[in-house]
Amino acid sequence: xxxxxxxxxxxxxxxxxxxxxxxxxxxxxxxxxxxxxxxxxxxxxxxxxxxxxxxxxxxxxxxxxxxxxxxxxxxxxxxxxxxxxxxxxxxxxxxxxxxxxxxxxxxxxxxxxxxxxxxxxxxxxxxxxxxxxxxxxxxxxxxxxxxxxxxxxxxxxxxxxxxxxxxxxxxxxxxxxxxxxxxxxxxxxxxxxxxxxxxxxxxxxxxxxxxxxxxxxxxxxxxxxxxxxxxxxxxxxxxxxxxxxxxxxxxxxxxxxxxxxxxxxxxxxxxxxxxxxxxxxxxxxxxxxxxxxxxxxxxxxxxxxxxxxxxxxxxxxxxxxxxxxxxxxxxxxxxxxxxxxxxxxxxxxxxxxxxxxxxxxxxxxxxxxxxxxxxxxxxxxxxxxxxx
Amino acid sequence: xxxxxxxxxxxxxxxxxxxxxxxxxxxxxxxxxxxxxxxxxxxxxxxxxxxxxxxxxxxxxxxxxxxxxxxxxxxxxxxxxxxxxxxxxxxxxxxxxxxxxxxxxxxxxxxxxxxxxxxxxxxxxxxxxxxxxxxxxxxxxxxxxxxxxxxxxxxxxxxxxxxxxxxxxxxxxxxxxxxxxxxxxxxxxxxxxxxxxxxxxxxxxxxxxxxxxxxxxxxxxxxxxxxxxxxxxxxxxxxxxxxxxxxxxxxxxxxx
Numbered sequence: 001x002x003x004x005x006x007x008x009x010x011x012x013x014x015x016x017x018x019x020x021x022x023x024x025x026x027x028x029x030x031x032x033x034x035x036x037x038x039x040x041x042x043x044x045x046x047x048x049x050x051x052x053x054x055x056x057x058x059x060x061x062x063x064x065x066x067x068x069x070x071x072x073x074x075x076x077x078x079x080x081x082x083x084x085x086x087x088x089x090x091x092x093x094x095x096x097x098x099x100x101x102x103x104x105x106x107x108x109x110x111x112x113x114x115x116x117x118x119x120x121x122x123x124x125x126x127x128x129x130x131x132x133x134x135x136x137x138x139x140x141x142x143x144x145x146x147x148x149x150x151x152x153x154x155x156x157x158x159x160x161x162x163x164x165x166x167x168x169x170x171x172x173x174x175x176x177x178x179x180x181x182x183x184x185x186x187x188x189x190x191x192x193x194x195x196x197x198x199x200x201x202x203x204x205x206x207x208x209x210x211x212x213x214x215x216x217x218x219x220x221x222x223x224x225x226x227x228x229x230x231x232x233x234x235x236x237x238x239x240x241x242x243x244x245x246x247x248x249x250x251x252x253x254x255x256x257x258x259x260x261x262x263x264x265x266x267x268x269x270x271x272x273x274x275x276x277x278x279x280x281x282x283x284x285x286x287x288x289x290x291x292x293x294x295x296x297x298x299x300x301x302x303x304x305x306x307x308x309x310x311x312x313x314x315x316x317x318x319x320x321x322x323x324x325x326x327x328x329x330x331x332x333x334x335x336x337x338x339x340x341x342x343x344x345x346x347x348x349x350x351x352x353x354x355x356x357x358x359x360x361x362x363x364x365x366x367x368x369x370x371x372x373x374x375x376x377x378x379x380x381x382x383x384x385x386x387x388x
Numbered sequence: 389x390x391x392x393x394x395x396x397x398x399x400x401x402x403x404x405x406x407x408x409x410x411x412x413x414x415x416x417x418x419x420x421x422x423x424x425x426x427x428x429x430x431x432x433x434x435x436x437x438x439x440x441x442x443x444x445x446x447x448x449x450x451x452x453x454x455x456x457x458x459x460x461x462x463x464x465x466x467x468x469x470x471x472x473x474x475x476x477x478x479x480x481x482x483x484x485x486x487x488x489x490x491x492x493x494x495x496x497x498x499x500x501x502x503x504x505x506x507x508x509x510x511x512x513x514x515x516x517x518x519x520x521x522x523x524x525x526x527x528x529x530x531x532x533x534x535x536x537x538x539x540x541x542x543x544x545x546x547x548x549x550x551x552x553x554x555x556x557x558x559x560x561x562x563x564x565x566x567x568x569x570x571x572x573x574x575x576x577x578x579x580x581x582x583x584x585x586x587x588x589x590x591x592x593x594x595x596x597x598x599x600x601x602x603x604x605x606x607x608x609x610x611x612x613x614x615x616x617x618x619x620x621x622x623x624x625x626x627x628x629x630x631x632x633x634x635x636x637x638x639x640x641x642x643x644x
Contacts, residue, residue: 037576039557044469048545108540108577115519115539126518126543187512187634188549341551342478343485
């Protein structure tokens with residue numbers, strides 16, 4: 001089936017070459033970082049985790065969001081999701097590859113990464129992530145690939161794949177919960193130490209997953225004449241709408257606890273994010289844009305005119321994604337280090353090397369997703385238009 | 389020429405046996421990588437330290453810091469954000485940020501405190517580490533790092549509420565004035581911190597900072613031994629630990 005990714009028009013190959021070039025540039029930056037050390041990044045002894053770990057966190061969320069498609073389809077027999085299931089699963093494969101590469105880029109001794117499985121440490125939350133991420137990637141690759149293959153041969157899914165699907169449902173929730181536990185179990189970082197971290201992670205994951213799937217479905221509609229089905233898009237929109245509202249509620253609850261309690265350990269980072277401290281305001285505009293984008297997306301999606309118009313809908317999805325990405329993919333990780341453990345405000349700007357490596361990793365993930373989608377589209381095309 | 393399978397296996401196993409036997413004899417049947425401490429080793433069930441700020445005026449702390457960093461090959465990185473620090477200084481307000489307020493007494497305001505790894509009884513860094521590269525020694529409570537196992541993920545730095553851990557953001561070796569071959573240098577990409585001079589305790593010496601301090605401001609001893617000097621001081625003098633509310637139970641105590 002993979003040979004189908006090798007046939008495409010000019011636009012397809014231009015996109016592939018663009019991604020390959022991006023990977024090349026990212027790899028070059030990574031080799032530079034590998035040789036020189038992490039001083040090339042914006043990270044410091046004050047803010048010791050930054051852009052890489054943020055991307056990892058955001059992308060694990062997108063990967064876990066496959067649940068919102070697979071669960072209604074297989075537990076509630078919501079057939080409208082059938083056409084987009086493979087898309088969701090391959091999106092998960094791509095985002096997990098990226099997540100793993102972001103961890104890999106962040107560690108100081110990448111050649112020792114196998115020390116994690118070689119010295120299993122059940123007490124460490126990072127250990128669970130290194131187990132659950134590759135496992136979930138394989139699960140989704142196998143399930144997605146077999147499903148597309150079954151579609152090609154006009155057969156039904158073999159029972160062992162159904163079993164894997166049921167395994168993957170709780171797996172998604174556990175995987176993202178342990179990601180949240182990396183942060184929520186850390187004493188001395190009051191911004192992270194909140195029981196609502198895991199629920200909020202799942203909520204933002206599902207919202208972001210819906211937004212990306214809607215955008216991808218609409219892009220594929222214009223590029224590959226792929227019809228996700230109006231019912232599926234509507235359902236995704238509904239899930240996104242409510243998860244965005246739940247997330248806004250969770251955020252409001254966090255703000256209340258921090259500001260009404262006046263406990264400095266919990267409120268200082270929020271004070272920095274909302275207003276800045278002693279003239280340090282680097283994250284403040286980002287934080288306000290994040291809040292406004294989440295609220296803006298909710299407001300937009302409240303209008304039937306937006307929900308029912310594909311162009312308007314995709315715009316609302318982009319607004320939501322901007323908010324969700326700033327929250328989890330940019331601020332959540334480094335902000336917890338501000339102020340630092342000595343009560344000093346030391347800010348964090350990502351460096352160009354960091355951003356270039358990250359761009360390369362995103363290109364690689366998108367290349368994988370593009371190839372897998374191309375195969376899926378080709379097979380769906382053959383099934384739909386057998387004469388062509 | 390053909391070699392039968394039987395003959396091949398015979399030759400191979402015989403040579404393996406010879407090599408193993410040779411190395412076993414050569415090393416006196418010791419497990420590789422194990423080093424036993426000398427007979428004069430200082431022992432304790434839980435090492436701890438008192439920093440008596442009545443005796444430390446912060447003027448000569450450069451001496452204890454200097455000696456510590458010198459014998460442990462701690463690099464001097466000019467850029468503050470990437471510094472490596474085993475023993476370091478902070479003003480009162482930053483050492484105890486949760487105790488600082490606008491009416492602190494004169495003798496605490498702007499006082500320079502000596503900081504080091506707290507060798508917590510319940511260390512969050514050890515919990516966080518995904519490879520057990522950082523671990524707490526069961527026999528004496530020292531929190532150590534295996535520099536050969538550390539993958540440099542910096543989860544321990546996020547977990548440590550005391551800023552005691554430093555990451556080698558760049559190759560430290562060019563930044564070491566004179567390399568002391570008795571102690572290993574580190575490489576870029578690993579985390580390091582104070583080890584309570586575990587290598588000195590093994591040969592019967594007190595930690596370097598304790599030995600250097602001529603004013604007796606640093607008292608080192610066994611927290612589990614009721615008859616030890618450190619226990620006597622703790623019993624007689626009011627003292628504090630950094631961020632006790634986090635439940636880490638530091639083994640370093642401060643007397644103002």
